[in-house]
Amino acid sequence: MTQLMGRPILEAPGELGGRPALADLLTGVRTALVGLAVVGVPVLGLWVVTPSVDDGPAAATRLAGVLWLIGHGAPVLRGEADAPLTVTPLLLGALAVVRLHRAGAGVVARRGLRSRWGGPVALWAGYCAVAVAVALHCAGAGPFRSEVLPDILVVALVAALATAAGVRSAEAAGRPLADSLLDRLPPPYRPVGGAAPVRAAALAAGAGLVAAGGLLVAVSAVLDAATGGGRGMALLGRGPAALPALLLLALVLLPNAVLWGAAYALGPGFVVGAGSVVSPGGAALGPVPEFPLFALLPADGPGGWRWAALVLPLLAGVVPAVLLGRAAAGRRGPAAAAGGAGGRPVPWPPAATVTAALAAALLVGVGAALLGRLSGGGLAGGRMAWLGPVPWRAGLAAAGWLALVAVPGALLVRHRVLGAEGERGSAPVGDRSAYARLAWWTRRGALRLRARAHALVLRLSEAGRGALGPDPVD
Structure with a gap:
């Protein structure tokens, strides 16, 4: 009992003893909630300072949720005509991808046993659980509404790709495709x-x-x-x-x-x-x-x-x-x-x-x-x-x-x-093209020919000065 009471309820991810899958699941939930807070805090702050606002706080949280979904590339509906809105704010998308990438790499880098459902799968499941709750919350009435099933699928796909990229970067396994092709x-x-x-x-x-x-x-x-x-x-x-x-x-x-x-x-x-x-x-x-x-x-x-x-x-x-x-x-x-x-x-x-x-x-x-x-x-x-x-x-x-x-x-x-x-006199070692060898030998021959011509001119000038005798002295 003393050990249980002295142990923190939530330890660092990956250090929950025999529950690594729960730790990874909570890591995914935390990653999603942090991204949601980055969007939601400014929206709620603007709602607070807006005078004579008619909508309640639920409308502000729905707007924050819609922006979070759009940041993943998920489509939403706008207005009473249900016009599709598919422009993705890339800054929000980059923040989500970077956090998922780092979380995936961190899960693999942490030591310890992993159960069948632990690791990146649990991380992805925790992130998608938050996405399901956000999509359901934003499906109600308002100027912007989510399409529940497409939005969940898009967020799940983005989370899977970003997490897999983080896992691959941490494992450093395999060779890039471009290396294999070249x-x-x-x-x-x-x-x-x-x-x-x-x-x-x-x-x-x-x-x-x-x-x-x-x-x-x-x-x-x-x-x-x-x-x-x-x-x-x-x-x-x-x-x-x-x-x-x-x-x-x-x-x-x-x-x-x-x-x-x-x-x-x-x-x-x-x-x-x-x-x-x-x-x-x-x-x-x-x-x-x-x-x-x-x-x-x-x-x-x-x-x-x-x-x-x-x-x-x-x-x-x-x-x-x-x-x-x-x-x-x-x-x-x-x-x-x-x-x-x-x-x-x-x-x-x-x-x-x-x-x-x-x-x-x-x-x-x-x-x-x-x-x-x-x-x-x-x-x-x-x-x-x-x-x-x-x-x-x-x-x-x-x-x-x-x-x-x-x-x-x-x-x-x-x-x-x-x-x-x-x-400088260094031949292009390893360059086996005939054009390169010919160009190098041509340059080398031209340098030698120029040096010999210069030496010949000096000898001729010295011989000419000797034939004319010493210079007259005033």
Whole structure:
């Protein structure tokens, strides 16, 4: 009895003695409740400070639950017409995925016995239990309502994928799929070091495109404020809670806006309803919902100076080209660690450099298409059934831009690095292409010929000075 009373009711997850499954179940519940609190606390705070509010606290909690479900990509219904609302606030979605990923990795990393129903399965079950309660609570009357079964299925799928990713990262089992595919290529087309340089280049290109989208959003906001339009501020409602509410909503949708800006920089742009287009070539907009982020859209008409946005994808491809070129020359990353004879780095053949650049472009294209799909959605039926980038267009544009810059850029950087090493007298060990060997021997012969010519000129000048005698002295 003394031991039972001295033992805390809830210990750290994974330390509940013979009940590890219960600990993992509670970890899933806690992960979901923390995410729900991140959404619910601001909503309840705004409900408290809103004057003359007609709805009770149950309406505020339903709104918080709906936002939590939307953050997972779950569809909800809006208004009396049951219009579908499928735009996912990516900031809320990222928070949910990160917490589930960390929870899944933590469950695997903790030591101790696990029963058949413990571990990630119990974690997932606890998270889904909260999702069921939230979906049922939000199914009542109100401006936003949940679709119980689809919402539960979507949340369960997201929780399963994020938890599985966390478990895999903790176990570090198996090889990435890209490594296996590249290892099956013939030696002239196989990059040294596997897919690590390819992934690094793809991440650098993705970061560059995201930075380009953020830059366009910032420039649009500055221009809207500088031109005196003030369209964003004109949309603010009345009351002390209007400004914080719109600012919070704009904040959670800011990653969506940045991805839309990246699609704009790539060229295809995005749509704001059927029959509309927003791209560097011009904008054709119809009626647009009143929201501060929509106030940053360009006015209708041809692109004009907005064509300059197409320079941003070119700049975003420079860093991946440099990374791949230096890796191909054996100067950075796993390629530098893989040595040939004497432990010296092994450069890639030109064909392998092209293969790596095209593989990075393919990864970026797939990522752009996936993020374009996640950042878009519908605000209603009919004309507003889809807003955001068209996924396949954004993916093709991203892959095309990166391939256009990275393929020649990586070859050029590789050639320059190997040429500099050749001038210092180091042959490109391991590069078996006939073109590389011929270029190296040509450079070496030219250097020797230049040195002999210079020595001959010095000898002739000395002989000429000797034949003329000593210089006259005043």
